[in-house]
Amino acid sequence: xxGIVNKSIEELVKNQFGEDKWVDxxxxxxxxxxxFISNQPYDDAITYQLANAISEVMxxxxxxxxYTFGEWWILKTTTEKYEGLMHAGGNSLKKFxxxxxxxxxHIMLMYPKLTPPEFKVSDxxxxxxxxxxxxxxxxxxxFVHGLLMGLAKxxxxxxxxxxxxxxxxxxxxxxxxxEINPESVNQEQSILTQxxxxxxx
Amino acid sequence: MQSIDIQFDTxxxxxxxxxxxxxxxxxxxxxxxxxxxxxxxxxxxQPFGDFFNINRPSIESLSLENIKGICNQLIILQxxxxxxxxxxxxxxxxxxxxxxxxxxxxxFESSEGFTESGLSLFDYAPHNSSIDLLHLLKTQxxxxxxxxxxxxxxxSQKAELEKVQKELIAISSSLEDSNMRYEYVNKATSExxxxxxxxxxxxxxxxxxxxxxGYVTHKQKGNFNTWEKRIHPNDLxxxxxxxxxFIDDLExxxxxxxxxxxxxDGTYAYVIDKGFIIRxxxxxxxxxxxxxxxxxxxxxxxxxxxxxxxxxxxxNDGIIITKATRGNPIxxxxxxxxxxxxYTFAELEGRSPNILxxxxxxxxxxxxxxxxxxxxxxxxINTINYKKNxxxxxxxxxxxxxANSSGVYTHWIAITRDxxxxxxxxxxxxxxxxxxxxxxxxxxxxxxxxDPKHNYIFLNPYAVRNEEIRKWMINKxxxxxxxxxxxxxxxxxxxxxxxxxxVASKSTVQWVDEHKTTEGKSNFVLRNLYPFFQNKELKFxxxxxxxxxxxxxxxxxxxxxxxxxxxxxxxxxxxxxxxxHDLQEPLRMVTSFLTQLEKKYExxxxxxxxxxxYYAVDGAKxxxxxxxxxxxxxxxxxxxxxxxxxxxNDIVDEIKVxxxxxxxxxxxxxxxxVLPTVSANKTPIRQxxxxxxxxxxxxxxxxVAPEIDILCEKKEDCWEIIFKDNGIGIEAAYYDKIFVIxxxxxxxxxxxxxxxGLAITKKIMESMGGKIWVTANENHGSSFHITIPxxx
Ligand code: HEM
Numbered sequence: 001x002x003g004i005v006n007k008s009i010e011e012l013v014k015n016q017f018g019e020d021k022w023v024d025x026x027x028x029x030x031x032x033x034x035x036f037i038s039n040q041p042y043d044d045a046i047t048y049q050l051a052n053a054i055s056e057v058m059x060x061x062x063x064x065x066x067y068t069f070g071e072w073w074i075l076k077t078t079t080e081k082y083e084g085l086m087h088a089g090g091n092s093l094k095k096f097x098x099x100x101x102x103x104x105x106h107i108m109l110m111y112p113k114l115t116p117p118e119f120k121v122s123d124x125x126x127x128x129x130x131x132x133x134x135x136x137x138x139x140x141x142x143f144v145h146g147l148l149m150g151l152a153k154x155x156x157x158x159x160x161x162x163x164x165x166x167x168x169x170x171x172x173x174x175x176x177x178x179e180i181n182p183e184s185v186n187q188e189q190s191i192l193t194q195x196x197x198x199x200x201x
Numbered sequence: 202m203q204s205i206d207i208q209f210d211t212x213x214x215x216x217x218x219x220x221x222x223x224x225x226x227x228x229x230x231x232x233x234x235x236x237x238x239x240x241x242x243x244x245x246x247q248p249f250g251d252f253f254n255i256n257r258p259s260i261e262s263l264s265l266e267n268i269k270g271i272c273n274q275l276i277i278l279q280x281x282x283x284x285x286x287x288x289x290x291x292x293x294x295x296x297x298x299x300x301x302x303x304x305x306x307x308x309f310e311s312s313e314g315f316t317e318s319g320l321s322l323f324d325y326a327p328h329n330s331s332i333d334l335l336h337l338l339k340t341q342x343x344x345x346x347x348x349x350x351x352x353x354x355x356x357s358q359k360a361e362l363e364k365v366q367k368e369l370i371a372i373s374s375s376l377e378d379s380n381m382r383y384e385y386v387n388k389a390t391s392e393x394x395x396x397x398x399x400x401x402x403x404x405x406x407x408x409x410x411x412x413x414x415g416y417v418t419h420k421q422k423g424n425f426n427t428w429e430k431r432i433h434p435n436d437l438x439x440x441x442x443x444x445x446x447f448i449d450d451l452e453x454x455x456x457x458x459x460x461x462x463x464x465x466d467g468t469y470a471y472v473i474d475k476g477f478i479i480r481x482x483x484x485x486x487x488x489x490x491x492x493x494x495x496x497x498x499x500x501x502x503x504x505x506x507x508x509x510x511x512x513x514x515x516x517n518d519g520i521i522i523t524k525a526t527r528g529n530p531i532x533x534x535x536x537x538x539x540x541x542x543x544y545t546f547a548e549l550e551g552r553s554p555n556i557l558x559x560x561x562x563x564x565x566x567x568x569x570x571x572x573x574x575x576x577x578x579x580x581x582i583n584t585i586n587y588k589k590n591x592x593x594x595x596x597x598x599x600x601x602x603x604a605n606s607s608g609v610y611t612h613w614i615a616i617t618r619d620x621x622x623x624x625x626x627x628x629x630x631x632x633x634x635x636x637x638x639x640x641x642x643x644x645x646x647x648x649x650x651x652d653p654k655h656n657y658i659f660l661n662p663y664a665v666r667n668e669e670i671r672k673w674m675i676n677k678x679x680x681x682x683x684x685x686x687x688x689x690x691x692x693x694x695x696x697x698x699x700x701x702x703x704v705a706s707k708s709t710v711q712w713v714d715e716h717k718t719t720e721g722k723s724n725f726v727l728r729n730l731y732p733f734f735q736n737k738e739l740k741f742x743x744x745x746x747x748x749x750x751x752x753x754x755x756x757x758x759x760x761x762x763x764x765x766x767x768x769x770x771x772x773x774x775x776x777x778x779x780x781x782h783d784l785q786e787p788l789r790m791v792t793s794f795l796t797q798l799e800k801k802y803e804x805x806x807x808x809x810x811x812x813x814x815y816y817a818v819d820g821a822k823x824x825x826x827x828x829x830x831x832x833x834x835x836x837x838x839x840x841x842x843x844x845x846x847x848x849x850n851d852i853v854d855e856i857k858v859x860x861x862x863x864x865x866x867x868x869x870x871x872x873x874x875v876l877p878t879v880s881a882n883k884t885p886i887r888q889x890x891x892x893x894x895x896x897x898x899x900x901x902x903x904x905v906a907p908e909i910d911i912l913c914e915k916k917e918d919c920w921e922i923i924f925k926d927n928g929i930g931i932e933a934a935y936y937d938k939i940f941v942i943x944x945x946x947x948x949x950x951x952x953x954x955x956x957x958g959l960a961i962t963k964k965i966m967e968s969m970g971g972k973i974w975v976t977a978n979e980n981h982g983s984s985f986h987i988t989i990p991x992x993x
Pocket of ligand 1: 001002004005078082085086100103104107111113114115116117134135136137140144147148
């Protein structure tokens with residue numbers, strides 16, 4: 001994943017738990033990178049290791065870490081760094097979500113080596129929408145959950161997000177336990193995760 | 202030129218080119234794309250020039266011709282009302298339609314400008330990636346900013362590294378310099394130089410360590426531990442704490458300590474160790490260099506002097522030091538001298554010691570002193586001196602001349618001792634000794650002191666009257682005495698035995714010796730041996746004997762009297778037994794003849810005679826009962842039956858069976874807990890239980906059924922069993938009486954019986970070592986308590 005992701009994690013830790021904890025997390029993760037550069041691609045494993053390390057150092061379940069990171073990504077990272085892009089995405093939650101399928105296409109222009117997620121929408125009603133999340137990665141369901149909640153907050157729209165369908169059960173055998181095993185991801189190029197979230201506001 | 206024919210309707214065209222502007226040859230806007238309104242209000246049929254400037258390229262004026270001239274170039278338009286809104290695109294002249302078409306898209310210098318413009322992504326045609334370029338730019342910006350940050354952080358790290366490097370170079374070069382210098386010093390000095398590399402722990406030991414302490418260090422290398430190990434254990438903690446505190450205190454750079462240091466020959470040298478520390482710029486200690494100086498000689502001298510000084514200051518003798526010049530002016534007196542004479546130093550400074558002499562001072566002795574002073578000879582005199590208040594005292598004075606290093610006498614020292622008190626004390630000591638001797642010689646008690654080997658070291662005259670023998674006995678023992686006297690040594694052996702017992706037990710032993718006098722009388726002496734220990738070591742044994750003949754005789758008499766009493770009692774009991782036994786026979790005769798008389802002469806006897814016979818028979822019957830009871834009493838407690846375990850529960854059960862009829866007649870209730878098994882003779886104990894239970898039934902109140910509570914308590918050395926009844930009770934005045942033989946409290950008609958039961962009970966209880974007594978219950982009745990010893 002691009003450095004911007006890891007950098008965002010770094011800022012999240014420093015901001016929420018303090019500079020010292022970042023040192024601990026980095027030590028615990030075992031990664032050997034001093035600085036992350038946003039437009040530099042890094043091995044996915046690094047991102048997963050960081051997430052696991054936060055969970056361990058701060059004694060927070062991994063799911064919670066991912067969820068928090070999702071919210072943080074929307075409310076802090078993207079709105080601060082790509083305010084224009086986020087605004088350009090639409091002026092309401094619904095509009096933004098309707099445009100979501102196009103969104104990472106633009107991002108791909110900025111980050112040529114992106115392995116973006118794919119989003120599709122269906123079942124659009126006045127106050128709900130189904131977001132189909134397809135990814136070549138696994139284990140990021142809670143991250144997506146956080147992202148969607150973050151978007152609802154960004155548009156000041158009280159909303160609920162529920163995972164209504166998932167191929168995770170299939171995936172469990174590959175990810176083994178609550179820890180994400182980076183070995184099992186990254187190499188395969190086909191879609192590994194397919195989930196449907198229902199967003200209601 | 203081949204042409205392609207593409208037909209657009211307005212909507213199509215507007216979708217593909219949302220930012221197009223179409224104007225006529227008069228440069229009036231005839232149509233425009235949907236997104237143009239966001240860039241600038243652009244009403245149709247209004248002149249283009251009212252709303253837009255052409256920023257690039259520059260043209261002289263806005264005219265059809267001029268615009269034609271810049272067709273197919275990059276055109277930059279600026280909205281007149283919103284100067285930040287820029288359109289990039291190109292003009293195209295359509296000769297057929299007489300129109301000018303502008304196609305292009307909004308352009309911003311930064312993504313922020315885009316945000317401000319109010320445009321959204323969807324105001325752009327999907328094919329148009331100019332806005333993405335903007336975000337790509339933004340991405341680049343972000344990355345650049347991060348790189349700048351990384352660079353500046355690297356730069357400051359680099360600067361820091363350079364600083365450290367410079368410091369290291371400076372330090373190492375200064376170290377090199379000082380190393381050289383210090384080599385010279387090392388060779389030249391008589392001190393032991395050490396150099397401690399605190400980073401590696403290595404320690405360099407200079408040549409001085411061999412010279413001063415005898416250590417030949419291999420290549421003069423060692424470590425901190427080598428040094429630490431050689432510090433005297435008494436000093437170690439102090440020195441270690443001290444040096445570590447020093448190292449930790451960044452303010453300090455010089456260190457000194459005094460301690461004892463082990464030499465290679467195993468002795469300790471007093472050293473003074475001085476060092477300084479080198480720290481890097483962060484205050485980290487990196488090196489310490491110092492020298493050790495052997496100050497043993499100084500130290501010993503100092504100690505010696507201090508010792509001498511303390512002797513002078515603290516001694517009880519008065520000390521004066523004078524100059525050896527004329528008049529011998531005083532330059533020092535110690536405190537004891539002030540105490541002895543009352544003079545303070547201020548009063549004596551510069552004056553001659555003559556001031557202490559007076560009328561009574563012994564002239565001869567004084568002359569001796571004067572002569573000695575004149576000849577610079579030491580001298581000792583005993584004379585009377587005078588205190589400040591005029592009192593005299595006996596002074597023993599020793600004077601000695603003192604020479605300086607070149608042998609010239611410069612001072613006198615005089616030591617004065619007041620022996621007035623010693624004089625009188627020795628007198629009083631003598632008196633005291635006489636006093637004690639007097640006591641020891643005259644006390645009517647044998648006193649002897651033995652050494653640990655049982656040899657006499659002292660005997661008083663009462664112990665051995667003959668002075669010659671007494672003296673002979675010293676350093677001899679009782680066996681020697683027996684041998685000398687040619688007498689039986691059994692008493693001596695016995696004493697020896699007690700002696701050893703006293704020593705072994707470390708406590709006094711006592712016994713009584715019996716001596717036969719020449720007249721054949723017995724004398725009794727209570728002997729005591731008291732071993733005296735000091736520091737757990739037997740010093741001596743003190744023995745003394747007290748004549749207890751009188752006491753012993755009285756005691757013997759008492760024992761005799763008791764024995765007589767016992768015999769008399771025995772005889773009495775025997776008599777009672779025999780008497781009651783023998784009385785039975787004549788009594789039976791009386792009864793039987795009276796019965797015969799009544800039968801045979803019934804017709805001849807009148808009623809009065811019959812009544813008399815009836816009374817006579819009744820009396821005889823009662824007498825028989827009394828005799829039987831007497832017999833029982835005399836036998837009580839004399840059972841020859843073997844003692845054994847007796848289960849008291851069985852006894853109570855047997856009694857219940859025995860009194861079955863009586864119990865049911867009187868409706869008596871007996872409460873009984875589980876009783877213990879005791880060691881006793883069964884028959885008498887059953888007798889006791891039987892008596893107490895039957896009494897309780899017998900002496901019930903007429904209006905209520907008797908109720909007996911048997912209670913049992915375990916005491917320290919016995920069982921206490923209580924028979925609590927609800928009967929008529931006993932007045933306190935009779936508590937003792939009821940246990941006396943033939944005492945009845947009640948009319949014989951009211952309650953049957955001879956009144957001997959409780960007397961028997963008491964006799965049995967006492968013969969088995971137990972007790973019996975009675976107490977009153979709170980409401981009704983009384984409680985009989987008996988105790989049965991565990992080991993009767
Ligand atoms: C300015 C806004 C955004 C930027 C710059 C951005 C950028 C990125 C980048 C760099 C990655 C890492 C993928 C890689 O490096 O291979 C990523 C992943 C992802 N993004 Fe975004 N993103 C943005 C907004 C969003 C939004 C609004 C959502 C949706 C709710 C979203 C959902 C995701 C998800 C789910 C992933 C995980 C990738 C996966 O599942 O394979 N992102 N994004």
